[in-house]
Amino acid sequence: MIPANSDDVRIGVYVCQCGSNIGSVVDCEGVAAWAGENLPHVAVARENKFMCSSLGQEMIEKDIRELGLNRVVVAACSPHLHEATFRGACQRAGLNPFLFDMVSIREQVSWVNTDKGIATEKAKALISGGVRRVAHNEPLDPITVKIDPNVLVVGGGIAGIQAALEIADAGYHVYLVEREPSLGGHMAQFDKTFPTLDCSACILTPKMFTAGNHKNITLLTYSEVEKVDGYIGNFTVRIRQKARKLNTATCTGCGLCEEKCPKKVIDDVFEAGLGYRKAIYRPFPQAVPKYPVIDTENCTYFQRGTCKVCQKFCPTGAIDFGQEDEVLTVNVGNIILATGFDLFDCRRIPQYGYGRLANVFTSLEFERLSNAAGPTGGKVVLRDGVSVPQTVCIVHCAGSRDRNYNKYCSAICCMQSLKFAHLVKERTGARVYNCYIDIRTPAKAYDEFYQHIIEEGIIFVRGKVAEVTDAVRLAGEEGKLIVQVEDTLVGKQRRIPVDMVILSAGLEPRYDAKEVGKLFGISCSMDGWFIERHPKLDPVATMTDGIFIAGSCQGPKDIPAAVAQGAAAAARVQGLISRREITLEPVRAQVDEAKCSGCRICNTMCPFNAISFRADPTRPGGGVTEINPALCQGCGTCVAACPAGAIRGTHFTDEQIMAQIEGVLLRNPAREHAVEKEAVYA
């Protein structure tokens, strides 16, 4: 290892034009010449149109071999995009890839500056930082880890089912964890699905059944992940399987208990509050698995100590009131999160009257209303359960595209509203209004569906609904709900009296998405959706290796897109499994035990649980802190926290960071004078 300030340090600096991306704003030629003349230890400085091209890479390789370079700096796009490319070039020429440093002069300079002069000076400053830093870089060896072929899929909606099936069919074992008593997610609640109007249950049930009975799938319903330790290839996951209070080995799923149970409960989850279930229940008849669960908070026996009707009637004696939660620990190599969405709570828009005006329904309520297996057997009726509406208004964008609630478009509500319009018309013959801001039907066969709905005689009013009220102002409004809306195509206010209003509520991140993200070490966007690694090029991976996301937990999407993502995540995971082992960045934190006082400041800091405290009574502090290099992701949190400076972040040492800062500030004692003349940031 050559010391940072030794004369033997020979740095090659390469300034990329990135076509005109950088070249049109930064004087690349001038910057390269400046670096060659002014920065310490620079043996060669060149510029090139496309450093990432084979020619650019070969240039680096040739210089390493012929000029004896032992450090390389490329000033170009971003490490995110091409760090691996240039590390590869160094490696091919026999230089340890960690003796390379990448300086971003595209994302951080040319794309965010228009003034050529300032941009060029900033590029110099950043390159100066890179050059000074790279002198302190040390050769590092990548860490190799084995990939456990088992996979965890969290969330048994359509996205999670699809992912699990793909992986299981490929011959690998999947643990499929679903929080509710049954698989299915939101799709299980629908009657018909757009744009084909095929029956949701007909296409979902076979998949649920296959997933439930697949030899490679361990289905863990009524279960939740409590703890995740480890890293790509080697996660250890603790799962709590809540007690169903019945023995699944003997239960045949006959449903007698459900039938006989005297305790009725409003079903807020599956029936969206429109229907009842029993205290012992399956969310719906086709539930997978077929076993019921006892809702102990509502069960008469658990609340009052008597009843046990279910036990009396159960022909196989499966009911087990004393059953406890089971906690199991599984090892997996990769994890796919498919935890889906929550529906926007329409009570948050008081002027739409949901929760106050009986005949204002949410979209999910309507799904249940129109579902043949729902509380009304598929009859579209008002809240009284009997009256058939004569006029219905469907309000688009409830809670979406509105800066007071969610700014984004929920993507599915237009199509779902069109589906509703069709179903209302078909089931009741009512007059149907759709009040919309824009109609968004971009996917395959979607606009055709829209045209078809128009032809069915649905009335479209372009305008955002201001209010739904029962305050009568005009004749003909008595006993009606009045929808106040500006018809922007005609340019006038309208009051539309209707019998029923359906709010097309938006899609929101799960209420607990942040906590779930934290549990798995991934983050959420400003809106709360899980963040993908790259919005275009890497939509199902995350910034945490080995954790993938699929379906509507990543953002609002329809079934085809959710299924595609489930399959995509599965393909990514299978790719990793078939590699058997992967190399990890050796960027890790290390504790210098001689300096660690055991103050324990760092002990709770690590987001990856890599830190532990080893008791040692011979030390005054009672012990010393240890970092498991396999778990550490090199995030640097503990490095910053340790007051004693006892933790060193490999590849991000104090020397490297300080040298880079000084370089950026163009403080350059070796050639101070030359630099100062040029400097604008000095």
Add this chain to the structure above:
Amino acid sequence: MAHNGESKPKFAMYWAASCGGCEIAVLNTHELILEVDANFDVVFWPVAMDAKYHDVEAMDDGSITLCLFNGAIRNDENEEMAHLLRRKSQLLVAFGSCASEGCIPGLANLYSKQTMLDTAFSTITTDNPGAVRPIIAYDMPEGRIEILRTLDQVVKVDYSMPGCPPESHQIAAVVRLVIDALHGNAALPPRGAVIGAGDSTVCDECRRTRSEKTITEFRRMATFQPDPVQCLLEQGILCSGMATRSGCDARCPSANMPCIGCYGPAAGVVDQGARMMSAVASVIGGNDPKEIRAIMRGIADPAGTFYRFSLPSSLLRHAKV
């Protein structure tokens, strides 16, 4: 070390911007003073004997074997003496916190010279009927008041010895080491080293029990009697032991008082205050920003707490005023 045995090696001690505590600490080594006298010719030590600057100027360059320089560099006079003693000394030691980190006088670097003088010359106890003030721009050698600097920011020093003041047992050990080295019985540490201190932190010498920390309230010593066994920080007291170089035998925490950081940053650490801040920030409890802010309000005088001894030698050095 060059010592021909004919005349005794020469010793000097000087104070620049400091309180005088360092001198007391040296005297506090009791009978060791006699050893100093037996082994050295004391040629310059304004607090103990009369000598003029021109006496020093008249000495041969490099003729002082050991010079303990305490106090920081506040004005031109301090600076001139730093250069002079550097020239005359073989071993120049930045002695004590002021000389090595800037110490309490260095906190004035947070203010303009004017504000500093206004503050210093109009306290309740100031008896100054004529409202006499030093003139900032008076261009006499003694007159100009500067941003306070540490000794090594002005001249090259051979060793630094932290502490406010350095512990007497550490002073004794250092003096003995130099004496032994003069007699060829010991080797001096490499130039630039920190001497008279440990390489770890005060926590490392502290006997209090500690566990994983979460601070939900900062408390001050005046308001309660801390538990004598549990780590003070865990009791909500801002103890700087974890970010402070060892060497004092954890004197303050042993006396049920928090470490205030006088031994400067731990080995290899650039900025003691920043270390302390990020450590404390790491263990503040609560997720709600409002709650966190309320907890943080319990930190009285953050700059003076975290940078009490090290502002001029930190990455910040001084405020832009």
